[in-house]
Amino acid sequence: MARLPYRTIAVSGASMSPTYNDGDWLLFRTVELLNASGLRPLIDKVVVIERESFPGVLLIKRVIRIDSSGIWVEGDNKEASTDSRNWGAITPPEIRGRVLLRYRGG
Secondary structure, eight states: OOOOSEEEEEOOSSTTTTTSOTTOEEEEEEGGGSOTTOSGGGTTOEEEEEOTTSTTOEEEEEEEEEETTEEEEEOSSGGGOOSHHHHOOBOGGGEEEEEEEEEEOO
């Protein structure tokens, strides 16, 4: 069964505040449709990730850098975010999509 190219996700928590807040709904484009030129266009973009160590749990983070160690992601609210500063870089397969817009906010 083919996956839909666009999905939605609800923001839970304050890790991406003030950009996105608890209760916001986001539309994201799934990874299959990301820029074919590679991951570099994702730097400074907000992505949806699913850590290999936590299957089924989707997180929203900003891509800070991409280098030989992997993809470094952080929440916009550094004091309230668990991210690459805690786990280290993530791998490309852990990126599920890129956030396009907030369509309902609190």
